[in-house]
Amino acid sequence: MKSNVARLRLEALEEREVPSTVTVTVTGIHVSAGGPHLLRIDITGDGANNSVTIEHDAPTTGRIRILAGSGTTLTNIVGGVPGAWVVTNTATQLTIQPSGLSNNYVENVSVNMGGGNDVVILKNLRATAGVFTQITGSLTVILGDGDDQLQVQNVEVKQNVSIYGGIGKDEVYYLAPASTDQNIVGGNLLVDLGLGNNIFTVTTPASTTTPNLEVKGGSVTILSAGGDDVVRFGNSTTSTTSVSFKHSGPGATVIQTGGGKDRVLVQKAEFGITNIDTGGGDDRLRLQDAIFGLLVGLLGAGNDVVNLVGTSVFGGGSLIDGGPGSDSYTGTPPATLTLISFP
16 A cells, blocks of 8 residues: 655745944034034944945045945934035945034044954045045944954044954955055054954055155054965056055064964055064065064064065164074075074
8 A cells, every 4th residue: 555645845945135234423512603623433233245445535525424335225314414515315225425624633433343254444644625524533443253354545544543353364454556545544554453363564655755654643554364365565566656655653563473374564654663463374575675673573483585576774783583484585684684584
């Protein structure tokens, strides 16, 4: 006898993409007829994959625009800002254009994206043609866990800049593709990329008279907890007169990449007292046409390579210690630079 076996068929549910949400809070401060008009911008992600851009998009109007990328919607909270200032307020764009063009400032910008693979772009937040849209306070960006990317182009921050990654491959780029572009930090610069195969890059600028990134205030700290990391100042494929980075402030520069096969590449950059610690692993340190007030390089255990290219200047007492391993170098070190643990 045959038995009938009932079969249960499950229909597949239709897949629907749910837009990720970024909450934008803009607060007006000291709003008066004579100004100054100050804006505080807070961006909060929802833990999913998000993309958001903060930019000054009209050089002669003082207009600040916040844009949602593909798959992201904005929830905008605007408080203490006159209604006449709000030009556009939609799920994809928030545009604020204060009156009194010569007295508009962004006081502080805070970004916390949470988890997910996020992209954050900051663009053209500088004084231009008498319109002041630079960040007069501080900039804080928390990318969170995930494979995240931050792009900073033509942005001036009068006080401190703090950038935090998390677990995942995080990428931070300082860009200056136009001849008038320059990124400026008035206080300390801290970039803590967390755990992962991370990238920090300051590109070679289009300008031949101003550096891409200049830190005028205190210290510079670039950290990565582990992984195969890349820290790059300058990305020209040939010798260049354009300065990628200049640290004109009184503090020191510290670059620590942790364990892994790390690369620290410095091209046409100017530092004061600098410590580069690549930790364990087979690391590479390439120095081309750079200036160091004093350099201490610690490459740790591993088979490390140092490339001295062009003509770099080192303050007296500078040294690079290859650590345990089969280390090698190319180029000719000047008398002010001592190589230790190299054959």
